[in-house]
Amino acid sequence: MKLKVLVDNNTFIDxxxxxxxxxxxxIEDDDDKILFDTGYSGIFMxxxxxxxxxxxxxxxxxxxxGHDDHTGxxxxxxxxxxxxxxxxxxxxFEYKExxxxxxxxxxxxxxxxxxVCKLNLSKKPIKxxxxxxxxxxxxxxxxxxxxxxxxxxxxxxKKVKDTLNDDSAIVYQSEKGLFVITGCSHSGxxxxxxxxxxxxxxxxxxxxxxxxxxxxxDERLEKTINYLSENNIPLLYPxxxxxxxxxxxMAKKLDIKEVGVGLSINI
Numbered sequence: 001m002k003l004k005v006l007v008d009n010n011t012f013i014d015x016x017x018x019x020x021x022x023x024x025x026x027i028e029d030d031d032d033k034i035l036f037d038t039g040y041s042g043i044f045m046x047x048x049x050x051x052x053x054x055x056x057x058x059x060x061x062x063x064x065x066g067h068d069d070h071t072g073x074x075x076x077x078x079x080x081x082x083x084x085x086x087x088x089x090x091x092x093f094e095y096k097e098x099x100x101x102x103x104x105x106x107x108x109x110x111x112x113x114x115x116v117c118k119l120n121l122s123k124k125p126i127k128x129x130x131x132x133x134x135x136x137x138x139x140x141x142x143x144x145x146x147x148x149x150x151x152x153x154x155x156x157x158k159k160v161k162d163t164l165n166d167d168s169a170i171v172y173q174s175e176k177g178l179f180v181i182t183g184c185s186h187s188g189x190x191x192x193x194x195x196x197x198x199x200x201x202x203x204x205x206x207x208x209x210x211x212x213x214x215x216x217x218d219e220r221l222e223k224t225i226n227y228l229s230e231n232n233i234p235l236l237y238p239x240x241x242x243x244x245x246x247x248x249x250m251a252k253k254l255d256i257k258e259v260g261v262g263l264s265i266n267i
Contacts, residue, residue, distance in 0.1 A: 001131065001172045001179065002028040003209070005263040006047045007039035007073075008239050012260035017050055018043040019261050022069040023183050023211060023240050026053050029172065032129035034060040036170065037183055038073030045076060047261055060128055061117070063088040063106075064183025064210075065167040066096055071106035078108065078116045086113060087134050089166035090121040095154035096162055104151060125199045131173050137165055138187035138195050144223040145188025169210070171196040174267050177204030184211040184241050190227045207235030207267070209259065214238070214246040221246055229253050235265070 007024035011017055024044035027034040035058045038044055048055050055077075061084055064070050071092075093113070096105035113119060120126065123137040140147065149161035164186035172179040180196050182189065189212040197203050214221050228236065228250075238247060239259035250256050 001174070001265075001267045003181070003265040003267075004051060004053065005259060005261055006044040006051070006053075007037075008259055008261055008263075010239065010258070010260040012258075012262060015260070015262050017047045017261040020069075021240070022072065023064070024073065025181060025209075026051075026055075026058075027132070027181070029129040029132050032060055032132075033058045034062060034129065034132065034170075035077075036062045036181055037064050037070040038077055040069045040072040042073050042076030044073050051262060058082075059084050061086045062128065062134060062170055063092055064169060065089070065164055065186060066092040066094065066105050067184070068104050068106065070183050071108075074113070075107040078113070081116045083117075085118045085120050085128075087120045087122070087126060087128055089123060089137060089168055091153070091166040092121070094166075096151060097153075097159075098151040105153075128170070132170055133173070133199060134170050135168050135192070135195055135199060138168060138191050140188070141191050141194040142188070142223075142227075144220055145191050147187070150186070169196070171200060172267060173200050173202065174206055176267070177206035178202055179206050179235070179267050180208040180210075182208065182210030182212075185213050189213075190224055193227075193231070205231050205233045207233060207237070207265075209235075209237035209239065209265065211240035211242060212238045212246075213241045214250075215241075215243040217245060217249050221249060225250055225253055237263075237265075 022039035
């Protein structure tokens with residue numbers, strides 16, 4: 001597997017790409033070319049050109065969840081019809097708003113997207129390439145990553161609290177263990193890793209990249225650090241929605257790696 005970071009909050013020193021508080025990764029697994037999330041705007045396409053990546057070759061698009069820092073680039077990307085499959089949770093394209101009433105969902109609806117690509121909406125795990133699986137809806141498997149609402153969503157014509165059940169991830173199965181790729185981990189990064197183990201039948205976590213949605217120094221962060229430490233994960237790339245103070249706390253016990261636009265990971 002080859003992974004290239006197209007969008008992240010961070011850009012490396014002296015590497016002149018565009019950054020924004022969002023996520024987008026380009027992934028190759030044998031003949032499959034996969035785009036994971038589309039960032040907040042269209043800058044993932046600009047960065048792809050700068051990195052000599054031809055996004056016209058992408059045949060699979062995975063959306064981690066429906067927030068606009070992961071779906072915002074869809075409108076720019078689908079200005080033309082593309083012969084590809086879009087894989088995500090069935091609730092991903094529901095109306096979403098934050099606690100102030102600001103719309104924070106996808107710029108394109110499910111109906112609009114169905115006209116420009118093939119939608120594959122699933123709550124269950126799906127094999128999307130030779131070595132990569134989309135995990136679908138993540139169950140709660142521990143007692144310290146309780147789901148909490150972020151704004152509201154529209155369900156059956158009624159606004160209800162949004163606990164981000166559409167939040168998911170993908171996992172690459174390598175000879176060295178599992179490499180998990182996540183967007184924001186609203187489901188809980190440890191829940192995601194435990195579910196990846198269960199789905200793939202492999203208890204070895206070789207690496208993980210993405211947002212862990214950790215901001216405060218609290219019990220959740222402490223137990224997450226303990227979990228990651230106990231699993232002896234060689235490649236840890238916390239980024240996007242992980243605060244500086246959370247990263248500093250993590251770095252006291254874990255060998256975490258820096259992430260920025262242009263980062264390449266080859267497994």
